[in-house]
Amino acid sequence: MNLFEEKSSELKNKPLAFRMSPRNLEEYVGQRHLIGEGKLLRRAIDSDRITSLILYGPPGSGKTALARVIANKTKAIFQWLNASTLSIEEIRRNLSFARQRSPRSEKTILFIDEIHRLNRVSQDAFLPDVEEGNVILIGATTENPFFYLTSALVSRSHIFELKPLEDEEVLEILKRALSDKERGLGNLNIDITDEALWHIAKSSEGDARKALSALEVAVFTTKEQDGVIKIDLKTAEESIQRKHIVYDKSGDQHYDTASAFIKSMRGSDPDATVYWLAKMIYGGEDPRFIARRIIIAASEDVGNADPMALVVANSAAQAVEMIGMPEARIILAQAALYVAKAPKSNACYRAIEAAMKDIEHERTLPVPEHLKDAHYSGAKKLGRGEGYKYPHDYGGYVNQQYLPKKKKYYTE
Incomplete structure (x- = not known):
């Protein structure tokens, strides 16, 4: 008998997570x-x-x-x-x-x-x-x-x-524990709803030990009804001490909640901002997805009204990669609330949208001769750069034409 083999009588007294430990690579999940x-x-x-x-x-x-x-x-x-x-x-x-x-x-x-x-x-x-x-x-x-x-x-x-297990992998481990008669719970008459089992798997956040411990608590703290141990969603929530919320990371809840989060930052409502942020985090949203939304809002909705917003948002995204969850939630909250409280301007967004629209639908304007590159041999013979006024020679600003046609894109 090697170090990890146990007599069946001794194995019964071990936690479910220990008993269900894989014996070989074929049993190993993830x-x-x-x-x-x-x-x-x-x-x-x-x-x-x-x-x-x-x-x-x-x-x-x-x-x-x-x-x-x-x-x-x-x-x-x-x-x-x-x-x-x-x-x-x-x-x-x-x-x-x-x-x-x-x-x-x-x-x-x-x-x-x-x-x-x-x-x-x-x-x-x-x-x-x-x-x-x-x-x-x-x-x-x-x-x-x-x-x-x-x-x-x-x-x-x-x-x-090693990476955190996927929700589906944790679910596989839980199902194996329920069916295994030698080491698991297969000898018990357990009726657990799919919703409850999925909640335990998802709420474990990739931690198989946590999931198996929650399942064990649910089974052995639930009274039998007509010889059956019935486990529903409420029991699963109590066992893993995590409330079930409707949040599908690839469905409507994902997009609707992200939309509410962005619009709350744009609308300068810090309380709504942090609420929708908390829902996304609790629902298991990828923190990198959240960080990217904050960066976009910092540029699109704050812009040059407070250029530091983009610096804060970008720094937060880098910090999230370095720190990871759960501590990264604090960093995300700091950046999101900064953006929510910052003065707002979408001038940069409107400017680039208007310019892109003209590029797409109108005839492309040629570069004026005095703005063309004049650093290569023969450029002067072609008249490149002729008449260009170097702004620093005039105290930093000089009146000259930069577009061949009058356009107005940027407005404060």
Whole structure:
């Protein structure tokens, strides 16, 4: 029996999320960019040729589950350690055992959960043995390893970034738990509505552990009715502590709410602005989509009445990419409220629209001779640039013709 195999009697007392952990790659859901057919990590696991690596991703994305798959597959000695309780003495003791096995060609894999919690001294302790191949180090972390791990340790490891699971992938995991009679809830008579199951999957935000825990709470806190455990949407909301709202990211709710958000910023109503923003965030809208809408409003509806609005909106979009949710909601709120409170002018929007309309429907105006490029050899012979007045020679402004035909596009 390896580290992760449990007697059936012991397994019953484990949380559902632990019991449903995949035993092999066939049971593993998600992260196809890493373990799809032909992918590097898939090939390494299948051939039992794992090298030191760091699994980096949000909670519930499958880092620990992937470690269990590797543990079940490998012929190496697999040891599980948690950085939050790991002392430097324990690290040295485990590395000493690994060195003793190495001459006998016995591989040792040390899995360090929450590896970002290790201090620099503890991280450096692994370096010699990782370098010499005495030990294979697998670290799991929710934090960016390039920020939290030493460059020496990062350089000796492959970094694999796991993504939040898609809603459909979480739904697949939930359905498997409901049907699995050996490890899951398949022996219970459960009647759960599609709406309730989808709500749990969607509200978990890509976290399979959170979804399975919510399902388990829903099942074991619901009284049987005529021998059936009936779970509806209300029960699902209580179990995952998240209200169900109607918000389809590709349907009417998406477009209607985004429209209300934009029009509230344009109308200088900060309270409505932040309400519609909150609805989009709660509904799982892509924060990058929201940031782009704020940038557009900053230019289209504020424009030169307050040029800083565009600077703030663009900075917010960059910060959202760097920080991510849930903290990015604060950045989005700051930018949206700045735009909502800023003075408004759509002069730039009206100007470019009018000019584009003329370009499309009228005869294109030629460039006046005195404005044409005169920097190339022979330009003067063609009369290019002749008569052009350099504004700085006249104190910054000089009256001269810039269009061959009088046009008025920009009005304050």
